[in-house]
Amino acid sequence: MTKKTAVITGAGQGLGRAMAMRLAADGFHVVCVDVNSDAAAETARMVGGEPHVCDISNRDAVHDLGAKVTACDVLVNNAGIWSFESLLESTEEQAERVIHVNVLGTMWCTQAFVPHMRRAGGGSIINVSSAAAWTQSPGIGVYPATKTAVESLTKTFALELGPDNIRVNAIGPGLIVSDGTAANYEGNRMNERAQGVPMRRVGSPVDIANVVSFLAGPDSSYVSGQVMYVDGGISAGTQKR
Numbered sequence: 001m002t003k004k005t006a007v008i009t010g011a012g013q014g015l016g017r018a019m020a021m022r023l024a025a026d027g028f029h030v031v032c033v034d035v036n037s038d039a040a041a042e043t044a045r046m047v048g049g050e051p052h053v054c055d056i057s058n059r060d061a062v063h064d065l066g067a068k069v070t071a072c073d074v075l076v077n078n079a080g081i082w083s084f085e086s087l088l089e090s091t092e093e094q095a096e097r098v099i100h101v102n103v104l105g106t107m108w109c110t111q112a113f114v115p116h117m118r119r120a121g122g123g124s125i126i127n128v129s130s131a132a133a134w135t136q137s138p139g140i141g142v143y144p145a146t147k148t149a150v151e152s153l154t155k156t157f158a159l160e161l162g163p164d165n166i167r168v169n170a171i172g173p174g175l176i177v178s179d180g181t182a183a184n185y186e187g188n189r190m191n192e193r194a195q196g197v198p199m200r201r202v203g204s205p206v207d208i209a210n211v212v213s214f215l216a217g218p219d220s221s222y223v224s225g226q227v228m229y230v231d232g233g234i235s236a237g238t239q240k241r
């Protein structure tokens, strides 16, 4: 039987690499997309997949990628960036870059890979939002707003693509120790940060990959337009009285 294909953006490290490993273990052929060519190649080597270098914020490059990749049954729009500055002081360059990658990148990749899913008779798209979409904290510029937008895109695409048997959902990770966030947990900050989580631990990329596996597979066959927070309870509300 031919393997199904999963395309993962930002697969070169962090959550994306863990997703690639899990979906490969689930039996998918994994297309590892990253702006960093060495990282994409390394993940592809680890999972026996296919590396592709692409900046997802570049619509033409993404559409070229869509033409090069022959199949896509699952698309994980995982690549995302953030920058630490107050919203008030965010420069045009900082704000635009984060919006272009997180919001427009998600749109361009969806546009590029939906035709493959239509040809195959269906598919599953998983967008990576963040608990920060609704549980705001100051000092990360437009990042939370971009993740709120990703959740809105998720619902609109779910409505538009449902008739094609394409499901569209989002995952909202909480505090996850990844390559990109490791510096936030140095010294005893790991314990400090864990105290802010109802479950009293920060998460690992595997916690996220497990839920990607569920949303990619047949057990979620009637789930669409949903956002699932994988955050140890952070998004449930405040713990303060």
Ligand SMILES: NC(=O)c1ccc[n+]([C@@H]2O[C@H](COP(=O)([O-])OP(=O)(O)OC[C@H]3O[C@@H](n4cnc5c(N)ncnc54)[C@H](O)[C@@H]3O)[C@@H](O)[C@H]2O)c1
Binding pocket: 009, 010, 011, 012, 013, 014, 015, 016, 033, 034, 035, 036, 039, 054, 055, 056, 057, 078, 079, 080, 081, 101, 105, 128, 129, 130, 131, 132, 172, 173, 174, 175, 176, 177, 178, 179, 180, 181
């Ligand atoms: N780690 C967390 O705590 C956390 C929490 C909430 C949400 N998220 C979201 O999860 C996703 C992955 O986060 P992570 O912690 O693994 O990050 P990371 O920085 O460890 O990895 C991100 C990967 O995306 C790639 N990338 C960045 N810009 C790209 C672009 N324009 N085109 C293609 N690839 C690009 C990077 O090269 C890198 O390999 C992001 O969308 C992030 O917002 C992470």
